[in-house]
Amino acid sequence: MQNQDLPRGMNDKPGLIPRQVMPENLETPINNILSWITPTEMYYARNHLPYPTIQMQSWALGLGGEVEKPFSFTYEDLKKMPSVSKFVTTECSGNKRAFMEPPVPGEQWRIGAVGNVKWTGVPLTYLLDQAKLKGSAVELIFTGSDSGIRPDMDTPVNYERSLPLDRTLLAECILGLKMNGEPIPHKHGFPLRLIVPGWYGMAHVKWVTRITASSIPFKGPFQAIDYVYITNEGDYHDAVPVTEMKVNSIITWPSKGEKVHLGQHTVRGLAWAGKGTINKVEVSLDNGMTWNSAQLTSSEHEQYTWTLWEYLWDITAPGHYSLLARAFDSYGNVQPKAAPWNAKGYGNNSIHQIKLMVPQILH
Structure with a gap:
C-alpha cells in the first residue's frame, strides 16, 4: 500500500501549493475545499511552458486544415455564438505521482491536482459544422499560444494536442470562454480554453489560438513523448496514450x-x-x-x-x-x-x- 498522506500543517495553509516555480505549477490545498465547485482562485495550475502574452487587438482563433471552409474568429465573434455550460472535474494525469513506488520524475503532485468548475463556451461541433470537415481529416490539432524550449529539444515549440474525430467525444467538448461565470483568468487559459469532459487535464489545451483538421495522426512532443504510459523510460515501443480519467x-x-x-x-x-x-x-x-x-x-x-x-x-x-x-x-x-x-x-x-x-x- 502506498503512503498517501498529506504533510502536517496543510490545513493551516489555504493558498495554492507550489510544485514548480518556472513554469509555474500550483496544487490545490484540497483539504480546504468543502464546496462542490472549486473556487477559481483555488483551482490548480498545470503549465509546461511560460505563460504567454496575449494581444487581444490581434488575437483570433483560426480553424483550418482539412476543412471545406477555413475560418478565423475574433473573441467578440465567439462571444456572440451559441453557448453551453458544463460542470467538469478535471484531474492532472500526474495527480498522486508523489506516491508512486518506486519514485518517478516529474512534478510531485500529491492529491490536489484536481478541481471541479463550471465552464461556459461554444460547443466545438458548432464550429466544426460551419467549417465542414473533409473526409480526409482524421484528427483535430489544438495549438495553444504558450511556447518555449523543452529540455529535450533545441527549438521553441507551442503546446499542442490532438483529439480523434470521434463524434461522440467531440460533441461533449466546448471551447471555454468563462470559468465559474466569469471570463477565464489568464493563468487558466484566457481568452479560450478547450474543455474535454472525462479526459485528463493535458487534453484541455489553454490559450487555444488554432484548430487544424489533419489528415495524418499528430506526433507532437506533448502527445508522442509526454502523456503516454510506458514501462521503461525512453522505450516507446508499447506506449499507450493517456486519455480518459480513471475512477x-x-x-x-x-x-x-x-x-x-x-x-x-x-x-x-x-x-x-x-x-x-x-x-x-x-x-x-x-x-x-x-x-x-x-x-x-x-x-x-x-x-x-x-x-x-x-x-x-x-x-x-x-x-x-x-x-x-x-x-x-x-x-x-x-x-x-x-x-x-x-x-x-x-x-x-x-x-x-x-x-x-x-x-x-x-x-
Missing part, C-alpha cells in the same frame, strides 16, 4: 497529523471518474480488512463531475488506525490497491490511505 477518490478529512480523539467524527472525501458517475464509495478503518459504505452527499450528481462523500466514524477505542477509501463508478470500475506503475507516473488512482493515532484520554 479515483481521496480522503480530505482527516489528514495526516490531525488530532482525532474518541467519539464521533465525520470522515469526508471526494470521488470522481471519467465517462461514468460515482455510484458507491467505501471506507475501511482497518487497512482494508473490512469495508463500509459511505454516504454520497452531493446534491448534484452529474456526469463528468466529482461527488462529495461522508462517513460517520464512531471511535470507541484508542490506537493506530489506517483509513482507506475506494470509489466505484457506473461502469463497474473500482480503485485498485495499487495502480499499475509506469515510468512517467501517470494515472495513479490507487486507494488513498491516511494513518492516524487516537490517543488514550487520561483522567
Whole structure:
C-alpha cells in the first residue's frame, strides 16, 4: 500500500501549493475545499511552458486544415455564438505521482491536482459544422499560444494536442470562454480554453489560438513523448496514450497529523471518474480488512463531475488506525490497491490511505 498522506500543517495553509516555480505549477490545498465547485482562485495550475502574452487587438482563433471552409474568429465573434455550460472535474494525469513506488520524475503532485468548475463556451461541433470537415481529416490539432524550449529539444515549440474525430467525444467538448461565470483568468487559459469532459487535464489545451483538421495522426512532443504510459523510460515501443480519467477518490478529512480523539467524527472525501458517475464509495478503518459504505452527499450528481462523500466514524477505542477509501463508478470500475506503475507516473488512482493515532484520554 502506498503512503498517501498529506504533510502536517496543510490545513493551516489555504493558498495554492507550489510544485514548480518556472513554469509555474500550483496544487490545490484540497483539504480546504468543502464546496462542490472549486473556487477559481483555488483551482490548480498545470503549465509546461511560460505563460504567454496575449494581444487581444490581434488575437483570433483560426480553424483550418482539412476543412471545406477555413475560418478565423475574433473573441467578440465567439462571444456572440451559441453557448453551453458544463460542470467538469478535471484531474492532472500526474495527480498522486508523489506516491508512486518506486519514485518517478516529474512534478510531485500529491492529491490536489484536481478541481471541479463550471465552464461556459461554444460547443466545438458548432464550429466544426460551419467549417465542414473533409473526409480526409482524421484528427483535430489544438495549438495553444504558450511556447518555449523543452529540455529535450533545441527549438521553441507551442503546446499542442490532438483529439480523434470521434463524434461522440467531440460533441461533449466546448471551447471555454468563462470559468465559474466569469471570463477565464489568464493563468487558466484566457481568452479560450478547450474543455474535454472525462479526459485528463493535458487534453484541455489553454490559450487555444488554432484548430487544424489533419489528415495524418499528430506526433507532437506533448502527445508522442509526454502523456503516454510506458514501462521503461525512453522505450516507446508499447506506449499507450493517456486519455480518459480513471475512477479515483481521496480522503480530505482527516489528514495526516490531525488530532482525532474518541467519539464521533465525520470522515469526508471526494470521488470522481471519467465517462461514468460515482455510484458507491467505501471506507475501511482497518487497512482494508473490512469495508463500509459511505454516504454520497452531493446534491448534484452529474456526469463528468466529482461527488462529495461522508462517513460517520464512531471511535470507541484508542490506537493506530489506517483509513482507506475506494470509489466505484457506473461502469463497474473500482480503485485498485495499487495502480499499475509506469515510468512517467501517470494515472495513479490507487486507494488513498491516511494513518492516524487516537490517543488514550487520561483522567
